[in-house]
Amino acid sequence: MRPSKREELIEKSLFVFDQNGFHATGMDLLSAEIGMSKTSIYNHFRTKEDLIVEVLRLQDEQFRNWLLRRMYDLGTANHGGPREQLLAMFDALDEWFNHDNFNGCLFLKATGEYSDHDHPIHRQAIEHAEMFEIQLLALVKKASLRLPELVTRQLLILKDGAISAAQVGHIKSAAKDARYAAQCLIDTHDTSKRKPVQTSFAF
Amino acid sequence: MRPSKREELIEKSLFVFDQNGFHATGMDLLSAEIGMSKTSIYNHFRTKEDLIVEVLRLQDEQFRNWLLRRMYDLGTANHGGPREQLLAMFDALDEWFNHDNFNGCLFLKATGEYSDHDHPIHRQAIEHAEMFEIQLLALVKKASLRLPELVTRQLLILKDGAISAAQVGHIKSAAKDARYAAQCLIDTHDTSKRKPVQTSFAF
């Protein structure tokens, strides 16, 4: 029983919440959907919100693991370095967008449904964003870009914007569009290149 | 009674839904919050979903009007042209982000809570995105940029990404970060400038 019942419960709940939303998913429906009695669910979690927090924790771990690994694998394929890994983020996103079950960013939905910044669910979403930013910043620094903090935040904006575009308009090209933009940004801040197009940034 | 009771109802509902979310806002609470009897609300709208669709319609109109006007006002201030208006989008967003009541994109929240693409609420959100894209494309074309459709989609990604960043991390710099990125993109595609940094786009 290594993949404990608890883990299985969280994993399946993750899917249902992602597809249906949080408030829109009642515990009876959830119970039926994941094939586990409501009694059992409440034996593992005190409240629905506790479960949701765990769901977000799992999604945080799974998403960051998946994305960073995919960036590494795709980015280092042709002897690529940090720069290629950064760009590969959008190739990985493209794969995600084209999955049948893609339904936008779960963390963004969580902040939308629990807008109080002090709410544990909202905080969990913020925490995810912060942790990914730290990891992305490390990679940006390895790529020897000028203003690494700025570039990191910009890449995050491109990532989240692409996710939004893919969600609301299910725009097939969102990841590629963002990739070109990222390329432009990275080249502009590449220390190994000549002067960037725009040098008048006021920092 | 020009600002008809109906309009007032929609306008106030817009605020409550924006702050609380759709499913999380019950009709009793909504009634109390906007100071109008539930009987009256249901005299104007057959269902809650009908009301939400109207709310999104109003927000579509208000948001596009506000943003495009603000882009024009801010962008043409110092004899600026279309290019400055495009960049001013992020200055306008910055103002929005710093409003006390800023709580992210209502359309994105709508698609998150009503994920069925055929749902009238979801469709209304898509319609908004499409209409704004058309208007932004017109401005991009006026700015004489190469690959105007691509640049338009990229600017939209930056806009939505900045909104997301401002919402989840309440990152104060999101609009400015996106602005710098937009500057980079626009300069790269400016036909009046020399060769862009990156010329190997495969189109």
Next chain:
DNA sequence: AGCAAAATGAACAGATCGGTTTAATAACTT
């Protein structure tokens, strides 16, 4: 086989959900 822990279905509780009804009041119109 036998025991303890875990999981089950189903009923239940109290609150709230979206939505309706009703009878009384307030507000326009002429």
Next chain:
DNA sequence: AAGTTATTAAACCGATCTGTTCATTTTGCT
């Protein structure tokens, strides 16, 4: 001032909400 129209509060409807209770069955361990 009369009469139509809009608005109100409050009770009410059945369904669903989160969460609990309980008696029964299934499971894992030794």
